[in-house]
Amino acid sequence: MHFDPVLVRRRLGRLLPERLRPAVHPHTHALTVERYDVDGEPIPVADGLAAGYQPTEVGAAWGSPWATTWFKLTAEVPADWSGQELEILVDLGSEGGPGFAAEGLGYRPDGTPIKGLHPYNQWLPVDPGSTNIEVYVEAASNPQITMRVPTLLGDVETAPDEPIYRLGRADLAVVDAEVRELVADFDVLGQLAEELPADDVRGAQLWATISDALDAIDLHDISGTATKAREILAVALAKPANASAHRLTAVGHAHIDSAWLWPLRETVRKVARTASNVVQLMDDHPEMIFAMSQAQQLAWIEEHRPEVFARVKEKIEAGQFVPVGGMWVESDTNMPGSEAMARQFIHGKRYFQEKFGIDTQEVWLPDSFGYSAALPQLIKLSGSRWFLTQKISWNKTNLFPHHTFWWEGIDGSRIFTHFPPVDTYNSDLSAGDLARSARQFADKARANHALAPFGYGDGGGGPTREMLARAVRTADLEGSSRVAIEKPEAFFQKAHDDYPDAPVWWGELYLEIHRGTYTSHAKIKQGNRRSEHLLREAELWATTAAVQHGAEYPYDALDRLWKVVLLNQFHDILPGSSIAWVNREARATYQQVGEELEQLITTSLGALGSGEGQSTVNAAPHGRNGVPALGASATGEAAPATVTLRQAQGTADGSEFLLDNGIVTATIGADGLITSVVDHETGRNAIAPNGVGNLLQLHPDVPNDWDAWDVDSFYRNTVVDLRGAESVTVAEDVPAGVRVVRKHGDSTFTQLISLAPSARALEITTDVDWQERETFLKAGFELDLRAEASSSETQFGHVKRPTHENTSWDAAKFEICAHRFLHVAEPGYGVALVNDSTYGHDVTRTVREDGGTSTTVRLSLLRAPRWPDPETDLGQHRLRYAIVPGAEIADAVREGYAINLPERTVAGAGIEPLITVDNPSVVVESIKLAEDRSGDVVVRLYAADGGRATAGVHAAFDATAVTTVDLLERPLIDADALSSNTPADLSLSFRPFQILTLRYTR
């Protein structure tokens, strides 16, 4: 007889789902179902258990969006089932992938959690010997937020009330363990046969074996014939892997977005459900390893579900449950400021250390939207050794060339990095995933280890017993990659030993997608930037007050406020890619954080003020207007700033405005556009001939896939320039300023262009009533210079990116992220744009007819995507930015700090700075008291310009000793460089972009 593998494949394709899988549960018994619908937000477990339940039934509708329903499931175990393995099967009646469906957590009558429920994970265990069943399920009716469809479902305040789910199943069932194993055998071998090439010997033999095994099954007595079929399959399962087979470390994982298409409070529950599943699975499968990142998520379990936390802790001690990541959350890494990025590691690693005694070694960021070039140094200084990401495989243009490599940051720090070739952080360990990992592994010529995170994320419950069954069978299986369940640290050690001279990738890991996240939801961007700078001020003045006046240091408040700000840097909150509910809460949170920090600052400054009169407070790391950095004094004398109106040169009718402060002269045309900005030192106009500055431009902005995330390059093809002005008038409320009002549609733009006395920067304050939708608002400056690259501030330094489009890698960077400044220069002359809350920018250049080159820098001010939040960005905004003509990088750094740290006024003669640095290129990023509450003073500095630097650092307090420490304030092993110095007067040398943290003992 001819052998036809297609016939076998189709036969298995039918019998496995239709006959074999159902035979795992040969007998079922309907459970009695009662329900309690919670009015409003989730209630404590004890209240849920004690609630007044009403009868209901399978098929009944339940759950309006974001509501909670408690189900009580009861039954008497049928007498003839005694001694058999039983389980409960619950289908909450939803469809959709992990994180996009109804979810539940099962509890025993005493309130201890059993495990989570999800469409992909529908069972609860039954204790052996049970005669009566009584379990409770706290079910969450989280709505599905359909991609690209603007919806009111994204906020409990706007979602409709109708139930969205139907209870699909609630049964008690007998388990046939042998049939379950048979199903797993067929699952693995069938998938493997599918995956192998049609002409492969092993593949052909597998189809024959599967055919024989199917013949051995009596479909009327699957239970009675399963063993015979398994014996046939066992021969194929016993054949060992090829000697050169790809080696995969499988790490159980659940990527749980801390907020996204659900609010923060739901993540608290998602994490508890997933952790409950995981510890339950570990009881049954001691080989199971699960890596959990984001200290915040463990802290939530600790706070809200102590009984789950106790179980997790037990499994951490057993070495099965492995904290990874070393960060407070899996944050965005493009936008968090210098100190905040450091604090992600400080708070994350401290939590893992204090709660579990674990010093995490691997930074785990599978999903963030690009990775800043400052990270390698920060990772190293946090005491970690490895880095894992996956997201770069989402690049739309260029294929990243390595999966295992050394990643080198702006300062030269290198971190051994792995980027799983399986191309997902939610693998199910299917044969397809295992084969893809081997096929795509770019470094396989010289390395043979890759990592595969497996498990359903976002509330899907993490790894399943089906996935573990695959891992067991593929440990050593001919035709498959070899799978070993191991800890990430074991993987990294092996991968490193296997490939110590891996290739090097220099600079940022720019993600060629999701470029709109630098701009979406301006209020969140602003909240983050302000909070970061208020935290700096609060710590600086609280430390100064503690050291100089013995004032109490607000440790608890600062710790709490930092953690709130760090949480909101999560990679769907700060990027503005969450539902309306998350955004609404984030705005309110930033408001609250701002108020509390202002209060702390006021208290500290109050403690510091002494003597007569008033002084100006300067929290910036550079002196300004005669006021020292990090201190307060009377303001120095400034030349007056003036505004005059004059006839525009070369025009008959136009008038123009001249702003001048003796340092900078700027000209603003009758249309309100800036035509020249000249610094007196160079005498050169920053604005290109016939070009303008501060041109507002509108682009249609509907990307192809991810509305809040993406801006696609075709947005540039269509543009509306806002050149018409409603009015252009002298601003009477500032020494030298012009106010310009423009309208477009229902939106109004009121801009104050002003030059302060002594200022080097021409500042533009933009008040927008933004009523556009799906529109990108840019402010452009056409500059008269030929820059090959732009320099954008990132954490503790800046990153250079090309202004040209020579290669596809260059062209893909058509929208870029900068913190407080973006600088462009040709030798001898540069210009900086600084801002108080903008991150997105683009830089282009053209060669003019006169032969000169114009470099156009644009700030991305606002977008208004409609998915997942239909109202994103609508309403009032105030955005500040400034142009600094004739600026070197050092000027850009200084002005960037200055615009984000406005001066304050305090009673008294002044404040002596705690720390003085004699080189402006060495910048104080943070002054605080030590995390261990010893009272030691911690000062973090860095070489900001990109060159090496030496600096004298003077401490104006009694310091008995000083050491260089890592981010966690532990002495660095090579710290003896300071031994020849006296603590109060140090002479320090810095490598380019080097960060140094000093710890002073008082």
Ligand SMILES: [Zn+2]
């Ligand atoms: Zn994510």
